[in-house]
Amino acid sequence: MTQAPTRPTQRILGEPLDRVDGHVKTTGAAQFSGEYPYPHLAHAVLVHATVARARIVRIDTAGASALPGVLAVVTHHNAPRMRPPPKPTPLNLPTLAAGTSVNYLNTDEVHWNGQPVAVVVAETLDAAREAARLVDVSYEELPSVVDFGQEVPNAVPQKTDLLSEGGGKKGDAVAALAAADVAVDLRFSTPMHHHNALEPHTTTASWDGDTLTVHDGTQNIDWTRRHLAQRFTLPLDNVRVVAAFVGGAFGGKANVWAGTVIAVVAAKATGRPVRLALSREAVYRTVGGRTPSTQRVALGADLDGQLTALIHTSVTQTGRVGGLPEQVVSQSRHLYDAANIFVQQHQLTLDSVSNAVMRAPGESIGSFALEAAMDELACRLGLDPVELRMRNEPDRDPLGGRLFGRRGLREAYARGAERFRWADRSPEPRSMRDGRWLVGMGVASAYHPAWELPASVTMRVSADGDVLVRCGFHEMGMGSATAFAQVTAHALRVPVDSVRIEYGDSALPAGPGAGGSAQTASVSRAILDAVARLRKDLASLARRNDMSPGESPAAILGRAGRAHLQVAVGADRGIGRLAGQVRFMTRFVRERRKYMKAACGAQFCEVRVDGDTGEVRVTRWLGVFDIGTVVNAKTAASQLRGGIVMGIGAALGEETLVDRDTGRIVNANLAEYHVPVHADVPRIDIECLGDPDPTMPLGVLGAGEVGIVGVAGAITNAVHHATGRRVRELPITLDKLL
Structure with missing residues (x-):
């Protein structure tokens, strides 16, 4: 492009500056991965497993194959052979490309409820869809583990590697917590979340001899190309991946998932260019989402509000066929100057699709727990929540003593408090009303490492x-x-x-x-x-x-x-x-x-809660951010707003529901998985400090991730201020406030 x-x-x-791609997008001239014309283009639809763990004992494709317009039904019996995905290693970053370790349609094993077990290729999309419904699969079911909540006691500590740190400590946080003048010890939980990009995953694949061209809405062109070359035993020069425009991703298109690989398989099997556009439901079935979590945050402080102990532990899941740990306690290593710190992440392995990175993986849900606990500590101390955070603002990285490349959090809070009129807040919960509405104001810190x-x-x-x-x-x-x-x-x-x-x-x-x-x-x-x-x-x-x-x-x-x-x-x-x-x-x-490099910010929000029904409305928002050099004020603000909107969704509506017996996602659609709509989102004011970080290229720290961090915490804190109820389980639904 x-x-x-x-x-x-x-x-x-x-x-x-206005976006250079604005005209082609608003006029429909921009070509996305499902819009490239090919002569004799065929369409593919996946057939999904309906059990969590099994071996396939029979696939009846006769009815599907007999349907007019069907070109092929590809299963593990007749699929072109592929090499399995390589073993992931941080020493060779492209090996991290595979969404799962499954060799799709080259195995009779089923590893999660929703795994593709066949693909139908037809002249039209309607014919492919109808034929896919006629494929009948029988299984020998095997014991499976699918209930996250039930398995939490079996979690094991996460190990530290080159990509993530499983734990860390400074001093004796357990003893310091027991000796603290004031302490809070709270448990939190967050559900599984799924990316819902405007453009579902779509791949158009075409072979010309042993040369492969793939149009794919990927977030990583180079890794996708290398992954496909490895899987199909091709020279790298024989693979071309085009992703001129991507209609949203949020991490869901960072890996190579089943749809991309199987589109290439289908094109190879039929000798035709093939387009495989996942339905919204198929995205949920085959693309990993954000892991659920349980968390404990315990804070101890003296009577002046200086933290003496900070403990943050978490349990998250990965799939048996892959996935990376989520850095839930990341921000708790760096945000507050506690004398004693203990952080540790724990992992479960389930028979599910691999978890995937999702905007600010770890920090988004980890900050919810940490910032809610800080708010609770402020309440018990009788201290303003902003003042508590400023009294514990460190000069160096609290866990390790590294220098900050740049850290404008004090300035962000000062600017935010002034602009948001924080001083007008009455500190007592349930003390501010507007007619039938209980009014609350909340605040939280945003933090995301710079890479x-x-x-x-x-x-x-x-x-x-x-x-x-x-x-x-x-x-x-x-x-x-x-x-x-x-x-x-x-x-x-x-x-x-x-x-x-x-x-x-x-x-x-x-x-x-x-x-x-x-x-x-x-x-x-x-x-x-x-x-x-x-x-x-x-x-x-x-x-x-x-x-x-x-x-x-x-x-x-x-x-x-x-x-x-x-x-x-x-x-x-x-x-x-x-x-x-x-x-x-x-x-x-x-x-x-030597350095701890990160974007940071202060999230200020106002909510109104209906005193009779528990309905929550976010009515005002201000985010003040230190993202280093601002390259384009308009696009940076847009990125930060987008993150805040996603955070509002996580706080108030988003929740992937999984059947505890079968492992099947039961709300795999936008009718039952609730993302924010215009009526849910207030005016969002953004201010960026704009000072460069001298340790980063051009002084840039990044804007895409940090906007979502702290959002759920700020909303939870505002809801507590409005109602007096501390919600510790997301999303904040009506039943938790009535």
């Missing part, structure tokens, strides 16, 4: 003044192409409308995955490195032609008689890629030991 900004601006970095990943780019400047940047990064709705045009124009000191960006295609230099709020910082570093090389080459060219290096790139190239000058940063494969990964991991480990 190629996009160029449409208007120049004198001040480039931070300006709220960076390797990225490759090429940059070419032409004698006519145009600049072309090529990188296979992702546009999932956050305005990446706009932001990187601004970064390039700022660094190269050229008009922003002279910069053109190509992205969203594995034929381009490999970009990082879009996750962990890492893409902006990662690609910005590569752009800055490319600009530095380009300037060096331009300066050399200028000197050879008796010009000042300060002249514009176009003037230098014109004098030198050159049509263009191009540089490349990073490497996509071979020794160069390996060396780049080694350099990245070395820098990552070195800086991780």
Whole structure:
């Protein structure tokens, strides 16, 4: 995909420029993965297992195969053979691509209720759907473990590895809690959540001999390409993955799930281009969601409100066929200056689809428990919740003593309290009313670590003044192409409308995955490195032609008689890629030991609760954030608002319900899984401090994840202020307030 900004601006970095992809999206010209035309395109529909753990003993496909328009019914009996997914290792990051370890349609084993056991391919989508209903599967059921709540006592401590820290401690938090002047010891729980992107997972796959082209709404083009090359035993150059536009993801499209692989299988089996568009229900059945959790937060403090003990433990699940632990206690390592700290995560393994990353994995649900406990401690101390947090604001990372790259939390709270009129809050619960409505105000801290990943780019400047940047990064709705045009124009000191960006295609230099709020910082570093090389080459060219290096790139190239000058940063494969990964991991480990880098913020909210019915309405919101350098004020604010809206959903409505006997998701649709609608969302005011973090590329910390952190905690705290009830189990439904 190629996009160029449409208007120049004198001040480039931070300006709220309109999105460069706005026109093509609003006019319907943007092509998503399910919109690429192919001659003789066939359509595929999955058949899902209806048991949690089993062996398939019979698949009757006769009725489905006889239906007019059906091209093939592919099962483990006739599917093309694939290599199984590689064993995941942090030493080779693309091995983390697989959503599960299952070798789809190459095995008679069933590992969760919903696993695809067959795929029907037909001339039309209607024929494929009807045929899929006619496939009859018989199973030999095996013992399964599917009830998270029942299994919680069997959880085991999570181990620490290169990707996540299972636990940590400082001092003796248990003894300090027992000796504290004031203490709280609370239990919390959160349900499973599922991503509900506007665009369900869709893959269009086409083979041309042993060359494969895949259009897929992926968050990680490079990993998807490498995964498919490995599974189908293809040279990497024979696989092309295109993801020009992605209609939302939130982590659900970070891995390669069953639909993508099986679309390629179906295309290979039929010799036709195949489109496999998951129904909303099929997304729930085959794509992992956020793990449920149980948590304990215990806090001890002296009478002045200084924390003497902080204990945060959690239990979450992974699937027997994969999934990564969720960093539920992450923020509790870093937010508050307690003298004694103990944090530990515990894991369960169930017969379920692997859990998946979901916006601010871990911190989103972990902050709910920590921030509600801090609010409860403030109540018991008779201390303002903002003041309690400020009295425990650390100067260094509390667990480990690392320096903060940047931390503007004090300023965020000060600005937020002033703008939100926090001083007008009457501290006593149930003391503020507006007619029949009980009014409450709540606050919570937001926190998310800042990450960076390797990225490759090429940059070419032409004698006519145009600049072309090529990188296979992702546009999932956050305005990446706009932001990187601004970064390039700022660094190269050229008009922003002279910069053109190509992205969203594995034929381009490999970009990082879009996750962990890492893409902006990662690609910005590569752009800055490319600009530095380009300037060096331009300066050399200028000197050879008796010009000042300060002249514009176009003037230098014109004098030198050159049509263009191009540089490349990073490497996509071979020794160069390996060396780049080694350099990245070395820098990552070195800086991780010295600095704690994170975006942070203060979430302020007002709720109104109907005193008779328990109905909760969020009526005001202000988020003040320290996300480092703001590249584009409009897109950054949009990202933060989006996170807050998701947090409102987690607090008040979202809950994936799983049958405790069968492991089947029973509300796999948007009629019964309740996401926020316009009527649920108030005006959301956003302020960003805008100061750069000197330890990050361009000073960027990231905006995509931190917006959701603390939201459920702030709402819970506001509901407590309004009603006097402390809800410790999400979502906050009517029955918990009546």
